[in-house]
Amino acid sequence: MTNGTLIFFCGKMGAGKSTLAKRLAEEKGAVLISEDDLLSKLYAALLHKSHHEGIHYVKPAW
Numbered sequence: 001m002t003n004g005t006l007i008f009f010c011g012k013m014g015a016g017k018s019t020l021a022k023r024l025a026e027e028k029g030a031v032l033i034s035e036d037d038l039l040s041k042l043y044a045a046l047l048h049k050s051h052h053e054g055i056h057y058v059k060p061a062w
Contacts, residue, residue, distance in 0.1 A: 009021055018036050021034065022034075
């Protein structure tokens with residue numbers, strides 16, 4: 001059995017996590033599981049609505 005490697009990125013928005021992950025996946029021939037891609041497919045209709053169509057962003061209480 002061969003052991004695999006999991007590389008996990010975390011950081012602030014706009015820090016370049018997705019860009020680095022894509023580049024690394026291409027270089028290593030690795031599988032990329034991207035939250036950005038997943039969420040954009042799951043919530044495509046919501047992401048393309050404007051705030052005038054009933055989508056309002058609220059700052060979390062914490």
